[in-house]
Amino acid sequence: MLGATAVQAAEAPEVAQACLACHGDALAEGAPPIAGHSSNYIQLQLVFFRAGRRKNEIMQGVAEGLSDNDIRALGKYFASLPFPETKPPADTQADLTKAGETAALQHRCAACHGDTYLGIQAAPRVARLPEAYLAKALGDYRANTRPSSGGAAMTEVAGSLSDADIKALAHYLAVLP
Incomplete structure (x- = not known):
């Protein structure tokens, strides 16, 4: 499992639905899993994106529309999820x-x-x-x-x-x- 399950997605606050498109079960290229990180860490990253201090065109566009309450809700929601159980790639080096x-x-x-x-x-x-x-x-x-x-x-x-x-x-x- 790489991210939020279908059940967890159904229980996600509405504001989290867009996040799940890239950070859910099927990670978009370059998108890290965010489930299981601390609420504070998630909130800080969103604030950094919203303020333009952290650069990523997609994430800056998403974060600029988030209110402080949205950011708190996202931090709380994703922190409540278990970090995805990922199998590391084979180490050939x-x-x-x-x-x-x-x-x-x-x-x-x-x-x-x-x-x-x-x-x-x-x-x-x-x-x-x-x-x-x-x-x-x-x-x-x-x-x-x-x-x-x-x-x-x-x-x-x-x-x-x-x-x-x-x-x-x-x-x-x-x-x-």
């Missing part, structure tokens, strides 16, 4: 995985994202997210074009990542069991 594990340890990713990278209240889950999404996010943090709910932490950490580090980290996190 052991050297890249090892390099990613080394980079994750070196940059202390677990300090904020938890020992298993499943997230904590203040920092989101990063394990088993789509590899391309993770690479883009890390690149955006490095370029200081993506705001972080953790203040400057992600920008500071990602600022020292090389292209090879980003590729390795994204791969490692995407294939975690």
Whole structure:
């Protein structure tokens, strides 16, 4: 299961129906699953999109029409759902995985994202997210074009990542069991 089930979609507040088109069972290309993230994290991302601080043409268009109450309702709804049980893709690049594990340890990713990278209240889950999404996010943090709910932490950490580090980290996190 990749996102909200049909039953959960039927129980979703009306404002969440549009979200499910990309972030539900069938993830749209580049769209991460949002079910199971903390309400605060979801709300902050929507506020960042609405304010234009986080850039994505589709998400900015969606978020600009959301009221504060809509954002609170979406955060509460998606946080109430379990994170989708995803099977990681087969790991056919052991050297890249090892390099990613080394980079994750070196940059202390677990300090904020938890020992298993499943997230904590203040920092989101990063394990088993789509590899391309993770690479883009890390690149955006490095370029200081993506705001972080953790203040400057992600920008500071990602600022020292090389292209090879980003590729390795994204791969490692995407294939975690």
